[in-house]
Amino acid sequence: MHEVGITRSIIEIAERSARKQGAGKILSVTVEIGALSGVMAEAVEFCFEACSCGTFLEGATLIIEQIAGRGRCRECGTETAIDTCTFACPACGEFALDRLQGDELRIREMEID
Numbered sequence: 328m329h330e331v332g333i334t335r336s337i338i339e340i341a342e343r344s345a346r347k348q349g350a351g352k353i354l355s356v357t358v359e360i361g362a363l364s365g366v367m368a369e370a371v372e373f374c375f376e377a378c379s380c381g382t383f384l385e386g387a388t389l390i391i392e393q394i395a396g397r398g399r400c401r402e403c404g405t406e407t408a409i410d411t412c413t414f415a416c417p418a419c420g421e422f423a424l425d426r427l428q429g430d431e432l433r434i435r436e437m438e439i440d
Contacts, residue, residue, distance in 0.1 A: 330370035333432070334378045337371070341437055342383045350439035355388040357436045362410060363396040363429035396429030 341356050360368045368391045375389045398409040400416035401423035407416065409429065415422050 330367055331374050331378065333366055334371050334374040337434060338375075338379055338382055338384050340434060344434075345383050345437065345439050348439060350383070352440045353383045353387045354438040354440055355390060356384065356434060356438075357390040357392060359392045359394055359431045359433050359435050361394040361396065361429040361431035363426060364432045366432055368393055392435065394428055394431045397427045398424035398429075399427055400424055 341353055345353050360366050379385050396409040399406045402421040403419040405416055405418040
């Protein structure tokens with residue numbers, strides 16, 4: 328489960344940022360996870376409490392915003408919702424979808440004290 332490593336990285340990045348700002352504690356962290364990122368949001372949420380013990384994030388609230396996948400057909404320009412099983416444009420049938428969103432995996436904001 329690579330989500331443990333991802334969760335630890337989120338915590339390390341948040342702690343480093345909080346220290347730079349002179350914070351003593353992180354109250355909440357908001358993370359964006361795209362549907363096409365290959366990361367299971369539920370697993371990150373499950374790992375968060377255990378991974379945050381003894382850190383600036385211990386007791387913090389984890390807010391996960393899930394970003395839906397969207398793509399645009401290179402052939403006809405149609406924008407459509409996509410997931411990991413979508414390969415063809417629903418309008419023209421071409422296999423040429425460029426991802427517009429859904430790959431996200433980032434910390435969007437933190438509330439610090």
